[in-house]
Amino acid sequence: MNLDFTPEENAFREEVRAFIAENYPADLRKAQESGQPLTKEQYLSWHKILAKKGWVAPSWPKELGGTGWTPTQKYIFSEELAKADTLGILPFGISMLAPVLYTFGTDEQKKKFLPGIYNGEVWWCQGYSEPGSGSDLASLKTRAERITGDDGKEYYLVNGQKTWTTLGQFADWGFFLVRTDQNAKPQSGISFLLIDMKTPGITVRPIITLEGGHEVNDVFLDNVKVPVENRVFHENQGWTCAKALLAHERSGIAGVARSKRNLQKLRQIAGTERSDAGGSLMGDAFFRRKVAELEIDLTALEFTELRTLAGESSGKGPGPESSILKIKGTEIQQRIQELALEAVGHYGAPFLRDIGHNAGIGPDDARGLAGEYFNGRKTSIYGGSNEIQRNIISKAVLGL
Amino acid sequence: MDFSFTDEQSMLRDTVASYLSDNYTFDQRRAVVTKEPGWNPGVWKAFAEELGILGAPFSEELGGLGGGAIENMIVMEEFGKALVVEPYLGTVVIGGGFLKHSGHAQAADLIGKIIGGEAIFAFAYAEPKGRYNLAAVSTTAKKEGGSYVLNGHKAVVVGGPFATHFIVTARTAGGERDAQGVSVFIVPKNAPGVTTRDYPTVDGGRASEVILENVKVDAGALVGPESQAMPLIEKVVDEALAATCAEACGVLRKLHEGTLEYTKQRKQFGVPISSFQVLQHRMVDMFIQLEQSISMTYMATIKLGDDAERSKAASAAKVQIGKACKFVGQNAIQLHGGMGMTDEMAIGHYFKRATLIESAFGNTDHHLARYEFLSLGQAA
Numbered sequence: 001m002n003l004d005f006t007p008e009e010n011a012f013r014e015e016v017r018a019f020i021a022e023n024y025p026a027d028l029r030k031a032q033e034s035g036q037p038l039t040k041e042q043y044l045s046w047h048k049i050l051a052k053k054g055w056v057a058p059s060w061p062k063e064l065g066g067t068g069w070t071p072t073q074k075y076i077f078s079e080e081l082a083k084a085d086t087l088g089i090l091p092f093g094i095s096m097l098a099p100v101l102y103t104f105g106t107d108e109q110k111k112k113f114l115p116g117i118y119n120g121e122v123w124w125c126q127g128y129s130e131p132g133s134g135s136d137l138a139s140l141k142t143r144a145e146r147i148t149g150d151d152g153k154e155y156y157l158v159n160g161q162k163t164w165t166t167l168g169q170f171a172d173w174g175f176f177l178v179r180t181d182q183n184a185k186p187q188s189g190i191s192f193l194l195i196d197m198k199t200p201g202i203t204v205r206p207i208i209t210l211e212g213g214h215e216v217n218d219v220f221l222d223n224v225k226v227p228v229e230n231r232v233f234h235e236n237q238g239w240t241c242a243k244a245l246l247a248h249e250r251s252g253i254a255g256v257a258r259s260k261r262n263l264q265k266l267r268q269i270a271g272t273e274r275s276d277a278g279g280s281l282m283g284d285a286f287f288r289r290k291v292a293e294l295e296i297d298l299t300a301l302e303f304t305e306l307r308t309l310a311g312e313s314s315g316k317g318p319g320p321e322s323s324i325l326k327i328k329g330t331e332i333q334q335r336i337q338e339l340a341l342e343a344v345g346h347y348g349a350p351f352l353r354d355i356g357h358n359a360g361i362g363p364d365d366a367r368g369l370a371g372e373y374f375n376g377r378k379t380s381i382y383g384g385s386n387e388i389q390r391n392i393i394s395k396a397v398l399g400l
Numbered sequence: 401m402d403f404s405f406t407d408e409q410s411m412l413r414d415t416v417a418s419y420l421s422d423n424y425t426f427d428q429r430r431a432v433v434t435k436e437p438g439w440n441p442g443v444w445k446a447f448a449e450e451l452g453i454l455g456a457p458f459s460e461e462l463g464g465l466g467g468g469a470i471e472n473m474i475v476m477e478e479f480g481k482a483l484v485v486e487p488y489l490g491t492v493v494i495g496g497g498f499l500k501h502s503g504h505a506q507a508a509d510l511i512g513k514i515i516g517g518e519a520i521f522a523f524a525y526a527e528p529k530g531r532y533n534l535a536a537v538s539t540t541a542k543k544e545g546g547s548y549v550l551n552g553h554k555a556v557v558v559g560g561p562f563a564t565h566f567i568v569t570a571r572t573a574g575g576e577r578d579a580q581g582v583s584v585f586i587v588p589k590n591a592p593g594v595t596t597r598d599y600p601t602v603d604g605g606r607a608s609e610v611i612l613e614n615v616k617v618d619a620g621a622l623v624g625p626e627s628q629a630m631p632l633i634e635k636v637v638d639e640a641l642a643a644t645c646a647e648a649c650g651v652l653r654k655l656h657e658g659t660l661e662y663t664k665q666r667k668q669f670g671v672p673i674s675s676f677q678v679l680q681h682r683m684v685d686m687f688i689q690l691e692q693s694i695s696m697t698y699m700a701t702i703k704l705g706d707d708a709e710r711s712k713a714a715s716a717a718k719v720q721i722g723k724a725c726k727f728v729g730q731n732a733i734q735l736h737g738g739m740g741m742t743d744e745m746a747i748g749h750y751f752k753r754a755t756l757i758e759s760a761f762g763n764t765d766h767h768l769a770r771y772e773f774l775s776l777g778q779a780a
Contacts, residue, residue, distance in 0.1 A: 127492060129738070132667070134668060134737055134738065135668060135737070136668040136669045139668075139669075139670075162739070164738050185485070207744075208731075208742070208743040208744055209739055209741045209742060209743060209748075210604075210740075210742065210743050210749070210752065212749030213744065214745040216741075239651070265427045273531070274529045274530070274531055274536075276531050276532055276533040276536070276766060276769070277577070278533075278535070278536065278576065278577050281516070281531075284764040284765075286769065287765065333744075336728075341755075342759070342763060342765075344760065345532065346526045346531075346555050346556040346604075346759070347528075347555070347556065347762075348756075348759060349556050349558075349601045349602060349603075349605075349607060349756055349759075350556065350599050350600075350601060350602070350607065351599065351600040351601055351602045352599070359601055360526070361597060361609055362555070362556075363528075370755075373755070374602070374748070374751075374752065374755075374762070375741075376739070377730065377733045377734070377741065377751075378738075378741050380734055381733075381734060381737050381738055381740070381741065382738070385734070385737060386734075387678055387679070387734075390678070
């Protein structure tokens, strides 16, 4: 057992820290702090800077643009990004689709799609969930039938509805799960299609979430023609791609580094807020106790994640234990949001998210905390709800 | 022991419930709260004229229905079920409470105006650095001849944009958090020197920052004894706490019922998700929280007249309700899955109201500390 970083690793940390300090766009920082929804360009600006540096996809194979870093280096990198409170890299292309493409795609598909993902030129969205499916993803109903087009080429004709499509309003392309065999068992009749979002027949409709934001969408597909060569892997075997992608979606969901950063922010807020007695809220026994318990919980999660990482670097893939990271990670994220809202007392009440002219009401720290708390309830629901994660552990780990 | 309601009380509940089911559906409410002015003065007029409920807790001599705290509880619970934003709490419970208990010279006149729907009150007690301590008052009121001059900043005054009058706590003596030295004033919103910044709150309500700059009011604006108003403030806030707990019971009931309904019709893996034992147990725990909350609300409401027990009972109820709001609210969203995250469904709106109720007039920690102090003594 040795938990110290080597001098090389410490030097690497310094290099990363310096790069962020010198290159992180000031206007993006300002936009993040304003609490206003970001534009498409703002979302992509940091991505493009990291891409230029060669650091945007540390997990990819080295020959495709990966960094070749050790798991420890990757860990240090993500920790420094979190400490500096940078915008996260959108996962849809880099960490969800790309691994499917370089594992299951044809050479042509890799050549066509990976560069756009890497450089941040093409915005991808995910077409997995459907109104009736949810955590029972294999029950999806969107149909794709083979047809021959007027041009004599082979197409899929896609009809159905997808939902919870995150940031789909900005997407250029989407990766979709569709049913290509109506008679097969649920998991075996599914195919994985790449669809140009400009294809006629696609409608994207906003879903406004309870905190008032527009982050997710319904996507309607009405006789959408998709060239057969945009199918990844074999027909009816898309579930293999889907599972691989879901495993990638769940790894990194613990968000330890971000939670550490947000806990730090919580302490700052509580340090400036006053308690009932008039001192700092961090001096209030009840509040201190809750922050302390949270820190301990987060430490336990951090070391559980480190053990998982160590297992991965010694060749073991992320097993069903990664469900622990999803459950505890999201619970801790929610608990930090809850305490931050609690810390600002009465000033948790103003609804300020989209209302520029109400700047200056209450402390700046309080801005958006209620929205983050309400929006944060999604984390224990998405990516396989925490109830489903517990089922996975009980079946796959405990053998129940 | 008797937990039953009188015929008049049952009738009051039916009247309010039936009016709201006709005039205050979720869609009707949404249409009102999403645009200015953020409430429906027509509904307020109906409360006053058609239903007469703005007189529910006032004596018949004053023109009211002769009720009290239990009538407030009944009204507020129904309001909770419909997510009513109109300012019954600030006006009838709090404004009316200060007037009733203070022996104020204009009490009869102003209560008459409350009952008639003409006078609308908002309670300006919180301050930016005061947290939930009612005595943390740095707003000052200086006596000048026959007048008082008020200066200060009141934070997150709920219902402020709708009000005609503010009930303002201000310091006439003592230091920033001294219980001694706090006084209460009625300040007309249109008094020179009063400015407000109005904004929506996350639960669909409206609030104001109220700035008082050399606001001159005459001596008659003082409510209760000068500098010795803390017992009066505590009494009225305890009544407001009980009424807020009653509102929470309505909100919690809808969160629980809505979740039961949804899980019965939502299918996953070929069966309704309500058939999963883990969800059944969760909904049982939500139900227990709801029933415990109703019990505590009754208890606190009944004890409002008992000065020795009142504050302890109100804080105990608020602790239970605070925990229930969090547990029932969060689980209602979780069990609705993605649908619970949408603005379109009512459930999220109940959750948001539950979240603000949890911190209204002090959060769970505040009331646990107050309960410990009152029940176990400071040295505990």
